[in-house]
Amino acid sequence: MTDTPPDRLAANPRSPFYDGDLLERGVGIVFDGVERTNVDEYCVSEGWVKVAAGKSKDRFGMPLTIKLKGKVEPYFRS
Template sequence: MNEPMPDRLAVNPKSPFHNADLLARGVGIRFNGKERVDVEEYCVSEGWVRVAAGRARDRHGNPMTIKLKGEVVAYLQESPAPRAAAVGEETT
């Protein structure tokens, strides 16, 4: 259950560090003790994450990012429990 996470992972499909299968399973990032959901790329060994800098875009339409340094912990998120049917919903 405790799989080793890659040292470096990126959301951008053009990056050599992109892993679509792993991202589809759900990757969580804890940066300096706080949960982050806006991480574009991370590197555990070098201790940094890249996050979008507001709404700014580069000339190719990709988000402009800034590098933040600190303690990075990457982990696989647990799969969510099956949702119970709400009141009034039909079940098939």
């Protein structure tokens, strides 16, 4: 495996950007200089992260997400 995380990664198994092996390895996100632990999806090249919007759920039972724009820095925890 490489030492740099992918440009885009999602934690939702329904997403085409989901990669279970990378998620098991442990990916951390620093967003605008702050460590974020509640990121559902991120994209470095476009500069955004998706985070859960409270306890709200959609009609399929998945959490509603909000897209936040800023500087995204992913890293491997291990």
